[in-house]
Amino acid sequence: MSKTLETFLSDSEIKTFDANYRKTIEHNVVQYDKKVIEGKEQFSNIELAKKRAAYIKNKSIENLDKYLIEFESNFIKRGGKVIWAQDAEEAIKESLEIIHKAQAKSLVKTKSMVSEEIFLKEALKKNDIEAIETDLGEYILQLRNEHSYHSVTPAIHLSKEDVAKTFNEIKGTPLDWDPQQITAFVRHELREKYSKADIGLSGANFLIADIGAVAITENEGNGMMSTAFPKVHIAIVGIEKIIPSLSDLDLFWPLLSTYGTGQSLTAYNSIYTGPKQQEEADGPNEMYVILLDNGRSRLLAKVEQRQALSCIGCGACSSVCPVYQTIGGQSYGSTYSGPIGSIITPHLKGMDEFKHLSYASTLCGKCTEVCPVKIDIHKLLLLNRRDSIQEKLVTKTDNWMWHFWKKAMLKRSKMDKGGAKWKNFMIKQFFKKSWGSRRDLPQIAPKAFNQIWKERKEG
Numbered sequence: 001m002s003k004t005l006e007t008f009l010s011d012s013e014i015k016t017f018d019a020n021y022r023k024t025i026e027h028n029v030v031q032y033d034k035k036v037i038e039g040k041e042q043f044s045n046i047e048l049a050k051k052r053a054a055y056i057k058n059k060s061i062e063n064l065d066k067y068l069i070e071f072e073s074n075f076i077k078r079g080g081k082v083i084w085a086q087d088a089e090e091a092i093k094e095s096l097e098i099i100h101k102a103q104a105k106s107l108v109k110t111k112s113m114v115s116e117e118i119f120l121k122e123a124l125k126k127n128d129i130e131a132i133e134t135d136l137g138e139y140i141l142q143l144r145n146e147h148s149y150h151s152v153t154p155a156i157h158l159s160k161e162d163v164a165k166t167f168n169e170i171k172g173t174p175l176d177w178d179p180q181q182i183t184a185f186v187r188h189e190l191r192e193k194y195s196k197a198d199i200g201l202s203g204a205n206f207l208i209a210d211i212g213a214v215a216i217t218e219n220e221g222n223g224m225m226s227t228a229f230p231k232v233h234i235a236i237v238g239i240e241k242i243i244p245s246l247s248d249l250d251l252f253w254p255l256l257s258t259y260g261t262g263q264s265l266t267a268y269n270s271i272y273t274g275p276k277q278q279e280e281a282d283g284p285n286e287m288y289v290i291l292l293d294n295g296r297s298r299l300l301a302k303v304e305q306r307q308a309l310s311c312i313g314c315g316a317c318s319s320v321c322p323v324y325q326t327i328g329g330q331s332y333g334s335t336y337s338g339p340i341g342s343i344i345t346p347h348l349k350g351m352d353e354f355k356h357l358s359y360a361s362t363l364c365g366k367c368t369e370v371c372p373v374k375i376d377i378h379k380l381l382l383l384n385r386r387d388s389i390q391e392k393l394v395t396k397t398d399n400w401m402w403h404f405w406k407k408a409m410l411k412r413s414k415m416d417k418g419g420a421k422w423k424n425f426m427i428k429q430f431f432k433k434s435w436g437s438r439r440d441l442p443q444i445a446p447k448a449f450n451q452i453w454k455e456r457k458e459g
Contacts, residue, residue, distance in 0.1 A: 004333055004353045008360075012327035024159045025325055032153075032319050035262020042254060042264045053255055054374035057310035060242050064300065067209040067242045068291065074212025075289060078274035083290045088118035091236055091292050095120065095201075098288055099129060102232050104198030108190075110216065110223040111135035112203030113151055113313065114236050114292055117335040117348075120201075131201070132193050134222035139186055143170050149329035151336070152260040152315040157328055190222070200230035200284065204237040205313065206252060207289075210245045214272045214289060217253060219261070221268050233272070233284035239291050240309040246271075252312060255372040259314040295348035302387075305380050308343045310373045317367035317377055323360055332357060339367035343380045351384075352393050358384035401430050412450065420444040 015021055043049050060067055072082045085091035099107070107124065109115060109131055121142075124131045133142045137154040141147065144166055148154035155163070160179050167173040167182055177185075202223060206215040214235050216223045227233045243252065249269075257263040276283035300306050318324045318338025329337040334345040334354065342357035358381045367377040388394065408414045418426075423444040435441055 002353055002356075005356045008331060008333055008356060011331040011333070012360075015328040015331055016326050020159075021157060021328065022326075024162075025157055025328070027159075028153070028156050029319060029325060032262060036258065036316070037262075039258035039262040039264060042258070049251060049255060050372050050374050053251055053312075053372055054310065056243060056248055056251070057312070057373045058307060060244060061240065061300070061306055061309050064239060064242065067244060068207075068239060070209040071207050071212050071242060072291075074210065075274060077212065078277070079287075080212070080274035081286070081288045083288060085236075085290050085292050085294070087294050088292075091118050091290050091294070092120060092123045094290055095234060095236065096123070096127060098232065098234055099124075099127075099199055102198055102286075104129065104232070106130045106132070106193070106197045107199040107201055108132050108134050108193055108197040108226045108230065109201040110203070110218065110226045111138050111154070112201070112236065113148065113335055114203045114238055115201065116148060117294065118236070118292070120236070132190070132197075134190055134193070134220075134226050135218070136183060136186060136220060136222075139190075140166060143167070147330060147335070149337075150315050150318055151313050151338075157330075190225075194225045194229045197226075197230045198232065200226040200228075200233045202227060202233070202235045204235050204241055204289075205256065206249065207237055207242045208246050208249070208271070209242055211271075211273060213246070215249060215270070216272070217256060217266045217269045219263075219267045224268060224270055227270075227272065227284060228282050231285045233275075233287045234290065235272070235288070236290045236292055239293055239296055240311075256312050256314050259316040259370065259372045299344060299347040302347065302383075304383050305343065305347070307375055308340065308347075308377075308380055310375055311340050311344075312373055314372055316370045316372065320366045320370050322362055322364065322366075327360075332360075339377045339381070340375070343377065343384060346384055346388075351388055351391060355384070355388040355393055358382075358388070397430070416448060416451070420446045 040046050075082055083094045085094055105128075107129055111133075115121065121131050133139045135154070138148065140155050140158065140163055141149075150156045158166075163179070163182060164173075164175055164177050167177065167185070168175045171185070173182070173185060202214075202216055204214045205217045207213070208215060214237065243249075253269055254265060257266045260266075272287065275285055275287040296309060299309060315338070317340050318329065321339050324338045332338075332341055332345070334341055334349065334357070336345055336348075339361065342360060345357055346354040361378065361381050363378045363381065365378050368375070368379070371377060408417075427441055427444070431441060
């Protein structure tokens, strides 16, 4: 058993039996479900909108090279700079070079899953560069030294009491402060950070090919503040975020907000086409976009599974997933958790270490049902399982077990051999550990249904 799997199993068990966590996550998910129902009301035909979005994203992924080059060309025309990074190491190296060139010592960053994927904060810390999270949820997690729990609502696992306790212990604020008081405190602290920061760092929700732009959507205004004050803006973006045209945002922004938070549209939607122009009052003097591969090309090469790259990061599949709700986002041991994370992580970080995530699913299909770009998520989980077997990443015991199981299932006479006692013994031998210590193994009946039916018919 790999160390990654061991950690996954132990962390999942702890979270599953944490009553306080279950209470908090269930409350937050119920609120999410209510808001999404309200958000959908803005669409006259939600299924048609999802089909259109799926078509556009599939077209983008199938023509990724064309659209990325178009984006680069248009972005450079307005003074922006594009850097292609093959992996996390290259992305960090290029980021540090930009930071050192600007002689920067402080950095403010908006919420960015890609920066977590490459462990950028850890690299900056090693180089004595202060990096402050400006998204409220991410700021709370930074204080707690935790990673994001959810792609849209990173602190969804925390109650307001948990947050108040965190600020009391680390910032010395009163323990009885409510969310409004804590938010005001954070806003005051961040104002100074924005004005003094040398670098603003972001991800992107979309890259727009036809105008060469980076689109960011958020609810707190921290994204605009992080890019307006600093003299240099670095956007690190996965290559799959590309869409063909500015007009496509008319569809994607409402879908993202509806399935992400249940809103008709998020509060702040910004489009950046490069550094500050002569006639503009504010904005960075320099803007860099680092286009990150980091395993995405491996997934792109999988013809059946490449549609996973169409994900727009709304987090809806996690919010409805019974496994995610039970074990929590951090148990996955990956930047991307939930059903979509279980698909892409084995391709980004290695099937041998992360194949178990594709098995951490009930295959109920709810994730596929809610996906706004119609990714066939539960089918892709099965394809990952198939790949792990084809790559011989299963144990000899598993192979032999399924070999005999298949033999028995294909012939009735073999299925009936051995009797219930022997079958129960074999189930206990092979399945006890995987079935878990808290559940009783199923018992084979003394007589098979086929045998009972035959006896009754003869009688």
